[in-house]
Amino acid sequence: MNMFHKCAAAAVLFAAVATPALAQDASIQVEQAWARATPAGAKTGAVYLTIDNKSNAAERLTGATSDAAKTLQIHEMKVVGGVMKMREITGGLAIPANGSVALKPGGYHVMLIGLKKPLKAGETVQLTLTFEKAGKVAVSAPVKDMKAGHAGMEHMDMH
Template sequence: MRLSKEFIVAIVLTGAALMATAAHAHDYKAGALVIAHPWTPKPPAGAKVAAGFLKITNEGKEDDRLVAISAEVAGKIQIHGMKIENGIMKMFELAGGLAIPAGQTVELKSKSNHVMFMGLKTLPAEGQSFTAVLTFEKAGEVPVEFAVEPMGGDDHGEM
């Protein structure tokens, strides 16, 4: 059986559309905010902390602020900043939360601002996800799923 070029092109385009849909299925919208791909690197065995990363785009005309995060997976969760002092990386809680300026994208990523899940109650396994609730000053509470992914690749560097 020989397949026509049109049939093959249709199959390729359908596959590409499905992959694009899956890639965007991990985005969330709350008011003017778009929250893209919350994820955490798989923590090593025995870890008591895990980092969380995501992008938040404010498509609105007013600033907003990420003020809190909650999740059953951890006893305490903080929004962390990071700076280098005398060649040493220091992390600290961002008092008052993280500003999400109007018309801008804020990325929480490795070696920068990030989420810190502390006092892990369960160790998230690669390929699974867990629910967290992001609380914004204006957009309110937004439930999201943090995907547990392998370390490395796709700018998923170690902290």
């Protein structure tokens, strides 16, 4: 086999191996991810982000994992009777077709439970989101100062 044939065979092999990575589902895009720094000894933290669904079919965020904490849950905060309450979303968080959902302070967020160490400003939290159709999506969330996004979170009742 001459050099041309070897190069051609290598190119075909590379294309066959590389194509699945290039063909990943791009219908879900995660943007503006960040986490709030936690005080020393804190056992919980939160990650916020925006999920854009570029497909014509509804999607569902069904879970998340990270080496930063023992358990991750999708939570919702809302005002009930003048008091901010928090609860886990069971069954996953719906992402509308050709739409987006913002996970932000005072609303939906990814709750990190059983932090292995405090989240410090300037560091990054790595997590993997799991979607019903799109599968797993890796996310890097820079950690911001503890004061980031606190507006409207007074009088919170955690349930």
